[in-house]
Amino acid sequence: MKISAMLKLTDKNWVRKPSGFRVRFQKQVDGQWVQDYMPDPEEAAFDSDVVAWRSAWKLLQDSRPGEEELINITVVDDRDEPIRYYATGNFEVYNLREGIPVEPMTDKPVDARPEPEAPLSEGQVEADARGSEAQPSSEESDK
Numbered sequence: 001m002k003i004s005a006m007l008k009l010t011d012k013n014w015v016r017k018p019s020g021f022r023v024r025f026q027k028q029v030d031g032q033w034v035q036d037y038m039p040d041p042e043e044a045a046f047d048s049d050v051v052a053w054r055s056a057w058k059l060l061q062d063s064r065p066g067e068e069e070l071i072n073i074t075v076v077d078d079r080d081e082p083i084r085y086y087a088t089g090n091f092e093v094y095n096l097r098e099g100i101p102v103e104p105m106t107d108k109p110v111d112a113r114p115e116p117e118a119p120l121s122e123g124q125v126e127a128d129a130r131g132s133e134a135q136p137s138s139e140e141s142d143k
Contacts, residue, residue: 018077020045021052023059025073026100033071033100049075049083053092060094071097 022045023038038055039045046052052075063070073094075083085092 018049018079018083020047020078021049021083022046022076023052023056023073024076024080025056025059025070026097027070028067037076045078050086052083053085053087056094063095069095071095071100 022041024035025038026033026035028034038059046055056073056075059070060073062068063073074092075085077083082091084090
């Protein structure tokens, strides 16, 4: 197998590291359930899933029945996909309520997901297979 073919295969099947985490939840606005995020999609996301889960727990503790109630609190990555809870390895949802119709917030983007990354071009794969100056060769690292 050529190195360029191997790089294409591993790039396609490689585990992707999220670039940030947010807490996703639903709340009532004018009697209607809407989906919201913390931090807002316009702001920088949390760097750590642990910080995001801790923030989700704090939101659950501050939630009050009525207009201030927050439901379906969970942590999502930069693609808005749920993240496993670091302590148990399970997908967790705090204050779960199923069957509630949810509308996106009108003043926020409907789809906060980033554009998918473009696949590597043949030239990029071949250049990477030849090596780059980012990592020194073994001879240079021995110096």
